[in-house]
Amino acid sequence: xxxxxxxxxxxxxxxxxxxxxxxxxxxxxxxxxxxxxxxxxxxxxxxxxxxxxxxxxxxxxxxxxxxxxxxxxxxxxxxxxxxxxxxxxxxxxxxxxxxxxxxxxxxxxxxxxxxxxxxxxxxxxxxxxxxxxxxxxxxxxxxxxxxxxxxxxxxxxxxxxxxxxxxxxxxxxxxxxxxxxxxxxxxxxxxxxxxxxxxxxxxxxxxxxxxxxxx
Numbered sequence: 001x002x003x004x005x006x007x008x009x010x011x012x013x014x015x016x017x018x019x020x021x022x023x024x025x026x027x028x029x030x031x032x033x034x035x036x037x038x039x040x041x042x043x044x045x046x047x048x049x050x051x052x053x054x055x056x057x058x059x060x061x062x063x064x065x066x067x068x069x070x071x072x073x074x075x076x077x078x079x080x081x082x083x084x085x086x087x088x089x090x091x092x093x094x095x096x097x098x099x100x101x102x103x104x105x106x107x108x109x110x111x112x113x114x115x116x117x118x119x120x121x122x123x124x125x126x127x128x129x130x131x132x133x134x135x136x137x138x139x140x141x142x143x144x145x146x147x148x149x150x151x152x153x154x155x156x157x158x159x160x161x162x163x164x165x166x167x168x169x170x171x172x173x174x175x176x177x178x179x180x181x182x183x184x185x186x187x188x189x190x191x192x193x194x195x196x197x198x199x200x201x202x203x204x205x206x207x208x209x210x211x212x213x214x215x
Contacts, residue, residue: 052208054113063138063183065105070195073098075185077105081141082182085149089137090186106182108143109204111170116209121181122165123202125155132156134193135186138202140166143178150179153202169209 063077074090074097076082087093111117121140125132137154141147151166170177181202187193 050114052113052115054111054115054117054206054208056112056204056206057110058204059108059110060106063105063107063181064099065101066099068185068187069098070187070190070193071098072187072189072192075099075187077101077183078180079105081147081149081180082106082139082184085139085152086137086184086186089152089154089184090135092186106180108178108180111174111177111179111206113170113172113206115172116211117170117172117206118167118209119170119179120165120167120205121151121153121202122205123153123155123200124164125162125200128155128198128200130196130198132193132198132200134188137184139182139184140168141180141182142176143180144176147180170206 064075065077068075074086074092076086076097076099079101083097087096111119121138123138125136133156135154135156137152139152140150142150150168151163153163153166155162155164170179
Protein backbone atom coordinates (compact mmCIF):
# COMPACT_ATOMS: atom_id res chain seq x y z
CA UNK A 1 0.00 0.00 0.00
CA UNK A 2 2.81 2.34 0.68
CA UNK A 3 4.19 1.74 -2.78
CA UNK A 4 0.75 2.19 -4.27
CA UNK A 5 0.09 5.45 -2.49
CA UNK A 6 3.44 6.66 -3.58
CA UNK A 7 2.64 5.84 -7.16
CA UNK A 8 -0.66 7.74 -6.98
CA UNK A 9 1.12 10.69 -5.53
CA UNK A 10 3.63 10.68 -8.37
CA UNK A 11 0.84 10.46 -10.95
CA UNK A 12 -1.07 13.36 -9.42
CA UNK A 13 2.05 15.42 -9.22
CA UNK A 14 2.78 14.77 -12.88
CA UNK A 15 -0.74 15.78 -13.90
CA UNK A 16 -0.33 18.96 -11.98
CA UNK A 17 2.81 19.82 -13.89
CA UNK A 18 1.06 19.18 -17.21
CA UNK A 19 -1.80 21.39 -16.21
CA UNK A 20 0.57 24.16 -15.22
CA UNK A 21 2.46 23.94 -18.50
CA UNK A 22 -0.79 23.97 -20.45
CA UNK A 23 -1.99 27.03 -18.62
CA UNK A 24 1.22 28.88 -19.35
CA UNK A 25 0.99 28.09 -23.06
CA UNK A 26 -2.55 29.37 -23.20
CA UNK A 27 -1.59 32.59 -21.48
CA UNK A 28 1.40 33.18 -23.73
CA UNK A 29 -0.48 32.34 -26.92
CA UNK A 30 -3.49 34.56 -26.28
CA UNK A 31 -3.33 37.84 -28.31
CA UNK A 32 -3.16 41.07 -26.39
CA UNK A 33 -6.30 43.12 -26.25
CA UNK A 34 -5.98 46.89 -26.63
CA UNK A 35 -8.70 49.39 -26.17
CA UNK A 36 -8.08 52.41 -28.45
CA UNK A 37 -10.15 55.56 -28.18
CA UNK A 38 -10.71 57.17 -31.65
CA UNK A 39 -11.48 60.82 -31.08
CA UNK A 40 -11.94 61.91 -34.71
CA UNK A 41 -11.86 60.64 -38.31
CA UNK A 42 -11.47 62.28 -41.70
CA UNK A 43 -10.83 61.52 -45.39
CA UNK A 44 -8.77 63.42 -47.95
CA UNK A 45 -9.67 63.09 -51.63
CA UNK A 46 -6.59 62.83 -53.85
CA UNK A 47 -6.74 63.86 -57.52
CA UNK A 48 -4.14 63.68 -60.28
CA UNK A 49 -4.78 65.63 -63.47
CA UNK A 50 -2.80 64.40 -66.50
CA UNK A 51 -2.63 67.03 -69.23
CA UNK A 52 -2.94 66.02 -72.91
CA UNK A 53 0.47 65.59 -74.48
CA UNK A 54 2.02 64.50 -77.77
CA UNK A 55 5.44 64.37 -79.39
CA UNK A 56 6.72 63.72 -82.90
CA UNK A 57 9.93 62.19 -84.25
CA UNK A 58 10.92 62.91 -87.85
CA UNK A 59 13.13 60.32 -89.54
CA UNK A 60 15.05 61.33 -92.65
CA UNK A 61 15.68 64.66 -94.32
CA UNK A 62 15.62 64.26 -98.10
CA UNK A 63 12.70 63.06 -100.18
CA UNK A 64 14.93 62.31 -103.14
CA UNK A 65 18.04 60.27 -102.44
CA UNK A 66 19.81 61.34 -105.66
CA UNK A 67 19.95 64.61 -107.57
CA UNK A 68 17.37 64.92 -110.34
CA UNK A 69 18.87 64.63 -113.81
CA UNK A 70 16.92 67.51 -115.34
CA UNK A 71 15.47 65.34 -118.06
CA UNK A 72 11.80 65.88 -118.81
CA UNK A 73 9.51 63.42 -117.06
CA UNK A 74 8.23 62.34 -113.65
CA UNK A 75 10.53 62.04 -110.63
CA UNK A 76 9.27 60.08 -107.62
CA UNK A 77 10.66 59.46 -104.15
CA UNK A 78 9.01 56.07 -103.75
CA UNK A 79 8.52 53.23 -106.20
CA UNK A 80 5.35 51.89 -104.61
CA UNK A 81 2.68 54.12 -103.07
CA UNK A 82 3.88 57.41 -104.56
CA UNK A 83 4.21 55.96 -108.04
CA UNK A 84 0.58 54.98 -108.53
CA UNK A 85 -0.87 58.19 -107.10
CA UNK A 86 1.57 60.49 -108.93
CA UNK A 87 0.85 58.84 -112.26
CA UNK A 88 -2.85 59.36 -111.71
CA UNK A 89 -2.38 62.96 -110.58
CA UNK A 90 -0.93 64.01 -113.92
CA UNK A 91 -2.43 61.23 -116.07
CA UNK A 92 0.97 59.76 -116.89
CA UNK A 93 2.29 56.26 -117.64
CA UNK A 94 5.24 54.21 -116.38
CA UNK A 95 7.24 55.29 -119.41
CA UNK A 96 7.08 58.89 -118.16
CA UNK A 97 9.00 58.05 -114.97
CA UNK A 98 12.64 59.12 -115.15
CA UNK A 99 13.76 57.61 -111.85
CA UNK A 100 12.35 54.43 -110.34
CA UNK A 101 13.14 54.87 -106.66
CA UNK A 102 12.96 51.89 -104.32
CA UNK A 103 10.18 51.45 -101.74
CA UNK A 104 12.23 52.60 -98.75
CA UNK A 105 12.53 56.27 -99.64
CA UNK A 106 10.53 59.16 -98.26
CA UNK A 107 10.32 60.92 -94.92
CA UNK A 108 8.90 59.00 -91.96
CA UNK A 109 7.44 60.67 -88.88
CA UNK A 110 6.27 58.96 -85.71
CA UNK A 111 3.60 60.21 -83.31
CA UNK A 112 3.22 59.47 -79.59
CA UNK A 113 0.33 60.86 -77.55
CA UNK A 114 -2.04 60.28 -74.64
CA UNK A 115 -4.95 61.91 -76.49
CA UNK A 116 -6.35 61.99 -80.01
CA UNK A 117 -4.22 64.27 -82.16
CA UNK A 118 -5.17 66.55 -85.00
CA UNK A 119 -2.36 66.31 -87.55
CA UNK A 120 -2.01 68.99 -90.22
CA UNK A 121 0.59 68.83 -92.98
CA UNK A 122 0.96 71.93 -95.10
CA UNK A 123 3.20 73.84 -97.44
CA UNK A 124 2.97 76.92 -99.65
CA UNK A 125 3.92 76.36 -103.27
CA UNK A 126 4.70 80.06 -103.62
CA UNK A 127 7.50 79.76 -101.05
CA UNK A 128 9.90 77.81 -103.26
CA UNK A 129 13.26 79.54 -103.30
CA UNK A 130 14.03 80.16 -106.10
CA UNK A 131 10.70 79.76 -107.86
CA UNK A 132 9.81 76.21 -108.90
CA UNK A 133 7.88 76.14 -112.16
CA UNK A 134 7.27 72.41 -112.45
CA UNK A 135 4.19 70.72 -110.97
CA UNK A 136 5.00 68.98 -107.70
CA UNK A 137 3.21 67.00 -105.03
CA UNK A 138 3.71 65.56 -101.55
CA UNK A 139 1.72 62.46 -100.71
CA UNK A 140 0.93 61.30 -97.17
CA UNK A 141 0.43 57.65 -96.23
CA UNK A 142 -0.03 55.48 -93.20
CA UNK A 143 3.25 53.56 -92.92
CA UNK A 144 1.67 50.20 -92.08
CA UNK A 145 -0.31 47.71 -94.12
CA UNK A 146 -2.38 48.41 -96.17
CA UNK A 147 -0.53 51.78 -96.39
CA UNK A 148 -3.63 53.91 -96.84
CA UNK A 149 -3.32 57.22 -98.68
CA UNK A 150 -4.34 60.09 -96.37
CA UNK A 151 -4.09 62.94 -98.87
CA UNK A 152 -1.93 64.93 -101.27
CA UNK A 153 -0.65 68.48 -101.16
CA UNK A 154 0.39 69.80 -104.55
CA UNK A 155 1.44 72.91 -106.42
CA UNK A 156 1.31 74.09 -110.01
CA UNK A 157 -1.35 71.55 -110.85
CA UNK A 158 -2.02 71.68 -114.60
CA UNK A 159 -5.74 72.17 -114.00
CA UNK A 160 -5.31 74.56 -111.09
CA UNK A 161 -6.49 71.97 -108.52
CA UNK A 162 -3.90 72.88 -105.92
CA UNK A 163 -4.26 71.76 -102.32
CA UNK A 164 -1.95 73.22 -99.68
CA UNK A 165 -2.75 71.06 -96.63
CA UNK A 166 -3.89 67.64 -95.45
CA UNK A 167 -5.52 67.03 -92.05
CA UNK A 168 -6.22 63.75 -90.28
CA UNK A 169 -6.66 62.34 -86.76
CA UNK A 170 -4.11 60.16 -85.00
CA UNK A 171 -5.77 58.11 -82.18
CA UNK A 172 -4.40 58.14 -78.65
CA UNK A 173 -1.98 55.39 -77.59
CA UNK A 174 -2.12 53.81 -81.02
CA UNK A 175 0.29 50.94 -81.68
CA UNK A 176 0.41 52.09 -85.31
CA UNK A 177 2.18 55.42 -85.16
CA UNK A 178 4.30 55.83 -88.31
CA UNK A 179 3.39 58.01 -91.27
CA UNK A 180 5.20 58.64 -94.53
CA UNK A 181 5.56 61.64 -96.83
CA UNK A 182 6.51 60.90 -100.42
CA UNK A 183 7.36 63.39 -103.14
CA UNK A 184 6.83 63.74 -106.88
CA UNK A 185 8.06 66.34 -109.37
CA UNK A 186 6.89 66.50 -112.98
CA UNK A 187 9.21 68.38 -115.33
CA UNK A 188 7.08 68.79 -118.42
CA UNK A 189 9.92 69.89 -120.69
CA UNK A 190 13.66 70.40 -120.26
CA UNK A 191 13.47 74.18 -120.42
CA UNK A 192 10.70 74.41 -117.82
CA UNK A 193 13.05 74.20 -114.87
CA UNK A 194 16.49 75.75 -114.75
CA UNK A 195 19.32 73.81 -113.16
CA UNK A 196 19.82 74.67 -109.51
CA UNK A 197 18.86 73.87 -105.93
CA UNK A 198 15.31 74.61 -104.85
CA UNK A 199 13.98 74.56 -101.31
CA UNK A 200 10.70 74.86 -99.48
CA UNK A 201 9.32 73.85 -96.09
CA UNK A 202 6.69 71.28 -95.21
CA UNK A 203 5.09 71.99 -91.84
CA UNK A 204 3.66 69.22 -89.64
CA UNK A 205 1.54 70.49 -86.75
CA UNK A 206 0.08 68.26 -84.03
CA UNK A 207 -2.49 69.41 -81.48
CA UNK A 208 -5.23 67.92 -79.33
CA UNK A 209 -8.15 66.93 -81.50
CA UNK A 210 -10.86 69.59 -81.12
CA UNK A 211 -13.73 67.07 -80.94
CA UNK A 212 -12.07 65.27 -78.00
CA UNK A 213 -11.37 68.61 -76.34
CA UNK A 214 -15.05 69.57 -76.58
CA UNK A 215 -15.98 66.40 -74.73
